[in-house]
Amino acid sequence: MSASTLTKASKEGQTRVGRWLEERLGISGIRYAVPEHANSLPYLLGGVTLFGFLILIVTGIYLAQFYNPQPTGAHDSVVYIVTGVTLGDLTRSIHFWTAQFVTLTALLHMLRVLFTGAYKRPREVNWYVGLGLLAVTLGLVFTGSVLKFDQEAVEALQHNAETAAILGALGAWFSAEFSRSVPLLTRLFNGHATILPLLFTLFITAHVYLIKQHGISPKSDPQAETLPTSGEGRSRFDIHLKRMVGYGLLTFGAVLALSLLFPAPLGQPGVAGVELTKPWWMFLWLFPAEELLGSKALIVVPAVLGGLLALVPILDRSRYLAPKRRKSLLSGAALIFVVIVISGIVAALQPVAQHLG
Amino acid sequence: MKKQLISFLILFVALALTPVGLALAHGEPVIAVQPTIVAAGEEIIVIGAEMEAGEAFVITLEGMTDSILLGEAAVVEEGDDGSFEVTFTIPADTPPGSYTIRAATDEETAVADVTITAPVEAHTDNQSAPAPEPSAAPLDLARPQSTAQNVGVIITALVSLGLGLWLVRR
Numbered sequence A: 001m002s003a004s005t006l007t008k009a010s011k012e013g014q015t016r017v018g019r020w021l022e023e024r025l026g027i028s029g030i031r032y033a034v035p036e037h038a039n040s041l042p043y044l045l046g047g048v049t050l051f052g053f054l055i056l057i058v059t060g061i062y063l064a065q066f067y068n069p070q071p072t073g074a075h076d077s078v079v080y081i082v083t084g085v086t087l088g089d090l091t092r093s094i095h096f097w098t099a100q101f102v103t104l105t106a107l108l109h110m111l112r113v114l115f116t117g118a119y120k121r122p123r124e125v126n127w128y129v130g131l132g133l134l135a136v137t138l139g140l141v142f143t144g145s146v147l148k149f150d151q152e153a154v155e156a157l158q159h160n161a162e163t164a165a166i167l168g169a170l171g172a173w174f175s176a177e178f179s180r181s182v183p184l185l186t187r188l189f190n191g192h193a194t195i196l197p198l199l200f201t202l203f204i205t206a207h208v209y210l211i212k213q214h215g216i217s218p219k220s221d222p223q224a225e226t227l228p229t230s231g232e233g234r235s236r237f238d239i240h241l242k243r244m245v246g247y248g249l250l251t252f253g254a255v256l257a258l259s260l261l262f263p264a265p266l267g268q269p270g271v272a273g274v275e276l277t278k279p280w281w282m283f284l285w286l287f288p289a290e291e292l293l294g295s296k297a298l299i300v301v302p303a304v305l306g307g308l309l310a311l312v313p314i315l316d317r318s319r320y321l322a323p324k325r326r327k328s329l330l331s332g333a334a335l336i337f338v339v340i341v342i343s344g345i346v347a348a349l350q351p352v353a354q355h356l357g
Numbered sequence B: 001m002k003k004q005l006i007s008f009l010i011l012f013v014a015l016a017l018t019p020v021g022l023a024l025a026h027g028e029p030v031i032a033v034q035p036t037i038v039a040a041g042e043e044i045i046v047i048g049a050e051m052e053a054g055e056a057f058v059i060t061l062e063g064m065t066d067s068i069l070l071g072e073a074a075v076v077e078e079g080d081d082g083s084f085e086v087t088f089t090i091p092a093d094t095p096p097g098s099y100t101i102r103a104a105t106d107e108e109t110a111v112a113d114v115t116i117t118a119p120v121e122a123h124t125d126n127q128s129a130p131a132p133e134p135s136a137a138p139l140d141l142a143r144p145q146s147t148a149q150n151v152g153v154i155i156t157a158l159v160s161l162g163l164g165l166w167l168v169r170r
């Protein structure tokens, strides 16, 4: 490093530590321009989701020290985490509530991207990376909810086995017969703690790289057209980052309050072959469809929805961002959204139904 | 700057090596269990080393929910150090699972892992455990209630919310 850059670096950081860090890490490099509208909550939902994932990683690593992924020991080990491990109940509750938030913010983030047309050229590929992240997120929720091996988990596993059977060779990984040496629960734990987090890391790296590459999409004003905006705008990324962390901390505060008031639930040890519980909200809406179409609905409905989401950047290729100029796509999406919500409400009110067998 | 870095590195290495130093200086007791996988009702040998002759260790078998007292082991002199080798029987009704064997005096403790499997012989009384009733009810858990912890959580939540609000409004 030349003398002049050294002086420049030492001027930018104010404290000694700041200067030391600046010289070695060049942190001031994140002070690039970003558009002002990117600092509003709808445009920070992705960042809040990412913040939530960091909480999940830390709490998940702690829980994994005490969780026993063997079918004979799983439920007992969760009881032990709650009753015997230092901060175990709290850590588990934070993990549980953060997972609920992260799923919600990821979905809202996707709706924001959909509503503002942020998936348009040149951001189509990042939309697909985002769909990958959504699949990973839902995969994490599903595998995570099975691990506690209570009644609800065993029922989820039964649905898992049924859909695996329908999928045939494609579903082989999800069936108990796939591996004689490792129980299905243990393999799902591997999925939850190793395979899916690895995929998440790959996808989020690509996601963030592409965001930096294209810049945040322009504000969806009536006349706005889709453009790359990298390095443009009147705000700066360090301000954007502070906001992101700010909303992240607000979420964390709420998660702590919920953990204290409503600790993560655990049911009785699971007994296979009956259906007494309902799944969590992110899967619950599927159940009226299952009633109508049988178990195959659990594959057909998500596959159709995923397919429609994949079609979005292909169907809507105009350069306009304003929702008013994309009425047909958005009303179609709104219709589907309403059906999903009604489905969820119906499922929540219905008595538990026997689907299995 | 260079000096600062070097002193930081020295401090870091020193801190990292502290436990090793302590262990070497005091000769921390260690135990081993043979075999490491044993069926309930069978015997294990617990071997202790790096101990002081004359000490008596209490040996317990600790599971996820409870701990079973196996017995005591008296340390005998062997060379510079003391050691013991004692055989215990794992109670036949111990549920299969992962356990730790703990050898402890008032000041010192050493642990080793052991996995217990189902008893080798089938129950002769022909009484299988009653099949559990499936239930959707939540489990009645004895969640630990600590006021200090709750206060800590509330303070952390408030700090987090305050800091969050401050960052969002900047």
Ligand code: HEM
Binding pocket: A042, A043, A044, A045, A046, A047, A048, A049, A050, A106, A109, A110, A113, A118, A119, A123, A126, A127, A128, A129, A130, A131, A133, A134, A137, A204, A207, A211, A215, A216, A217
């Ligand atoms: C599940 C985890 C996800 C994380 C952590 C994440 C993270 C982020 C972040 C931090 C941004 C920057 C802007 C913002 O926060 O709005 C962003 C932008 C974006 N995300 Fe995501 N995302 C996720 C899922 C998704 C999903 C499900 C989709 C859509 C299928 C998606 C599509 C996009 C697109 C197209 C952009 C660019 C938006 C623009 O330029 O305005 N992401 N994401």
